[in-house]
Amino acid sequence: MSITAMRVGSVFRVAMRPFTLPRPRYTGPMQEKAREFSVGPHESGRRLDLFLAEKLALSRSRVRRLLARGAVRLAGAQLGESAKGRTLVSGDALSVDPYRRPENECTRPEPDASLAVLAEGRGWLALDKPAGTPVHPLSENETGTLLGAVVARHPEIQGVGEGGLRSGVVHRLDVDTSGVMLMATTEERWQSLRRAFEEHRVEKVYQALVAGQLEVAGGANAGLALARHRPARVRVVDSEERERARGVWDCRMTWRPLEVFEMATLLEVRPETGFLHQIRVLLAHRGYPLLGDRSYGGPDAAGSAGRHMLHATRVAVDDVEAESVPSADFAELRDRLKAGHAW
Numbered sequence: 001m002s003i004t005a006m007r008v009g010s011v012f013r014v015a016m017r018p019f020t021l022p023r024p025r026y027t028g029p030m031q032e033k034a035r036e037f038s039v040g041p042h043e044s045g046r047r048l049d050l051f052l053a054e055k056l057a058l059s060r061s062r063v064r065r066l067l068a069r070g071a072v073r074l075a076g077a078q079l080g081e082s083a084k085g086r087t088l089v090s091g092d093a094l095s096v097d098p099y100r101r102p103e104n105e106c107t108r109p110e111p112d113a114s115l116a117v118l119a120e121g122r123g124w125l126a127l128d129k130p131a132g133t134p135v136h137p138l139s140e141n142e143t144g145t146l147l148g149a150v151v152a153r154h155p156e157i158q159g160v161g162e163g164g165l166r167s168g169v170v171h172r173l174d175v176d177t178s179g180v181m182l183m184a185t186t187e188e189r190w191q192s193l194r195r196a197f198e199e200h201r202v203e204k205v206y207q208a209l210v211a212g213q214l215e216v217a218g219g220a221n222a223g224l225a226l227a228r229h230r231p232a233r234v235r236v237v238d239s240e241e242r243e244r245a246r247g248v249w250d251c252r253m254t255w256r257p258l259e260v261f262e263m264a265t266l267l268e269v270r271p272e273t274g275f276l277h278q279i280r281v282l283l284a285h286r287g288y289p290l291l292g293d294r295s296y297g298g299p300d301a302a303g304s305a306g307r308h309m310l311h312a313t314r315v316a317v318d319d320v321e322a323e324s325v326p327s328a329d330f331a332e333l334r335d336r337l338k339a340g341h342a343w
Helices: 049-057 060-068 081-085 146-153 187-198 239-244 278-285 294-302 330-336
Strands: 002-010 011-016 035-038 071-073 094-097 117-121 126-127 180-186 205-213 218-227 230-236 249-260 264-271 310-317 320-321
Touching: 035 049, 049 081, 049 094, 049 218, 060 081, 060 330, 081 230, 117 320, 126 146, 146 180, 180 187, 180 320, 187 264, 205 294, 205 330, 230 278, 239 249, 249 278, 264 278, 264 330, 278 294
Parallel strands: 180 310
Antiparallel strands: 002 011, 035 094, 071 094, 117 126, 126 180, 205 264, 205 310, 218 230, 218 249, 249 264, 310 320
């Protein structure tokens, strides 16, 4: 069997020769409503893929996948991937089904992959995601993902929620973020958890190691947007742009110091909203970047840390509850800082 490796960020993701799995079981029509957008006068002339990337808080590559799957309609007409560069005009009416099931894609089961289950209940799993492990694959041939390990133990998850390569995925953690991660094994549970996240009813608690001494509890309420020409990066927008509300997401979170060291601080962070890189961006914007965060903290914050130091310690909503202790590398760096060493 031939094996190839792709570098994604700072980690390698492994791809293997294609294989065949049965098509996922269809579990009935989606109840999630399509999202609808109207192009305003100030948005006329925008590319379709850029417009949707901002509105949906997705990368342009994910928008292209939505187009390829027929999830996007303009004035009721289904668009394909070739429409990604289409120029929009004022008054254009778009509808997007972001959870449209792929018809053929399946996630490769990985029975030999390790899987740490923190808690489980009717239709849900709480997993302890290791740093460096992607939540789901980008292609059918990719291995080394959390979902691959879950599929091997819970094959019924295939086709749940978004289906395909994101079956059962309720929310996401960055590749290098560790800690509690929820997945749904039934459609009913996926729908209820998705609603809870969208309504901001989920209690989410993180621990973060940041550069500098942050001795006072506080919070942030800021507008975030995808950085143009850099879809994997996020920026904080100024108040004027935030008022125009062009692809700007209002993001809120609070923090309190747990331990203050000579050159760093251990924080408890509670995001009220969910947006790509939200915790990393907002703390860096305040001058306290995560240790190891090369993207938003630069080389000074990176030091010798192998990844950004962010761990999801708790997730709870309704009857779902799970907690995770910080990973070994996180705890080791915390102890080094406590002993007065640099990172």
